[in-house]
Amino acid sequence: MPEFTTLEHENLNSVVYGALCDALMQGRFQPGDRLKIRDLAEQFGTSVTPIRDAILRLANDEAITFRSPRDIRIAGLSERRYLEIRAIRIRLEGLAAETAAQVATGAEIQALEQILRENEEAIEAGDRLKGTQLNQAFHFTLPKIAGLPVLTGILRRLWLQMGPHISGAYLAGGRAMIDHHYPVVEALKRHDPAAASMAIVDDILLGGKPILDRLERGDERPRRLA
Amino acid sequence: MPEFTTLEHENLNSVVYGALCDALMQGRFQPGDRLKIRDLAEQFGTSVTPIRDAILRLANDEAITFRSPRDIRIAGLSERRYLEIRAIRIRLEGLAAETAAQVATGAEIQALEQILRENEEAIEAGDRLKGTQLNQAFHFTLPKIAGLPVLTGILRRLWLQMGPHISGAYLAGGRAMIDHHYPVVEALKRHDPAAASMAIVDDILLGGKPILDRLERGDERPRRLA
DNA sequence: GCGTCAAGAAAGATGCATCAAGTATCTTGT
DNA sequence: ACAAGATACTTGATGCATCTTTCTTGACGC
Secondary structure (H helix, E strand, O other), X not given: OOOOOOOOOOOHHHHHHHHHHHHHHOOOXXXXXXXXXXXXXXXXOOOHHHHHHHHHHXXXXXXXXXXXXXXXXXXXXXXXXXXXXXXXXXXXXXXXXXXXXXXXOHHHHHHHHHHHHHHHHHHHOOOHHHHHHHHHHHHHHHHHHHOOHHHHHHHHHHHHHHHHHHOOOOOOOHHHHHOOHXXXXXXXXXOXXXXXXXXXXXXXXXXXXXXXXXXXXXXXXXXXXX | OOOOOOOOOOOHHHHHHHHHHHHHHOOOOOOOOEEOHHHHHHHHOOOXXXXXXXXXXXXXXXXXXXXXXXXEEEOOOOHHHHHXXXXXHHHHHHHHHHHXXXXXXXXXXXXXXXXXXXXXXXXXXXXXXXXXXXXXXXXXXXXXXXXXXXXXXXXXXXXHHHHHHHOOOOOOOHHXXXXXXXHHHHHHHOOOHHHHHHHHHHHHHHHXXXXXXXXXXXXXXXXXXX
């Protein structure tokens, strides 16, 4: 269960923002899905104001776009944009892995192994949602161990954009999807920054393969048949 | 003149957001300065709603913080946080420089040299504001040449956080501040990614020195004497 | 049958009233 | 004169009314 309580004094817009972030990261929205402020207000049981606030923040994160002035939609993701995000992730998560390898404590590494174990189980059980969440948890734990909050925030925004495109793509590769997580943990144990970085880079490249394939197949927006 | 028209269909909140971004990046706010929604609404000649929207976005960018539920302030910057931002910039601007070196056209390189020339003049003339703006323009032009819009957005947010701390620090080092820009341009001409990356890294390290010094002196928040 | 235009509905943008919580100020009693 | 409590003010959060623009839909004319 990823937590995105953005450390703000709790107000309604943060609650809505957090809920929408979770939904986005869990792939509960499809690219191109339309969001209506009044509908969401009814669902959340608030007025439209906190919803507007949350949607404005998501738009600022480029997770949702305004296709036209009155048409709010989950953002699409071109192949070019995905490749840019991947390149950025390689640099930033590489930095996080290197730093984590230098400072990780035994307890932190054990926590990481626990996530890995649970991820393994989720994949065995075919629990796609849990598998996705634990995979994300692994990636977010590295910058957390490294003590890099700014990097964590950037990563969160990138994932917000990838979220709607991961659903269905993730687990397409089965447990191979997390194979590269093990060398990361091994590198942390050896306090080997270079190896940790290389392992996480391999993971990003391999794990992103199914996403990229889907983008190439043009599934970014559902074809209309009628 | 940096442009932060975030490609949105123009509405009031975007206008306010853009104006506040510019003000932040130009160092026209000091860390700890308090922002009042109603005051800003009067200044911009709008109601409070678009101001709230813009401030919410800036808070989402972590450029401003809510010290208490009714106390909106320009965010401070700890030394630790600045060092993290610097490390991230090194990775990301390094990537931008490498990519730019591979794809830059003659016209783009000439535009970069034009910025450099004007920056030189601004420094000679002691025009601190223009010097700061042109230095920023140089840094933002590289990812633009490289065709990396996501990276540009991340960089913009980082600069939003640094802006209030640059003022006064910039130009403390005189024209040495842009010395490393020349090797960058030379590397682009030679299409030498590694050299371009190294030069921009040197620039980030050197250019950030005065900022870091100020942070270490504890100028993050003005001492109150009375 | 198809294209065009208009009326109505939909929906985000804006403005504003009210609320609650925090802050400053004023009063009052010692 | 000082301190403590009460009062008034400040200010962001929330809710809501209205406005304007856009999308839909359907009828009319070619």
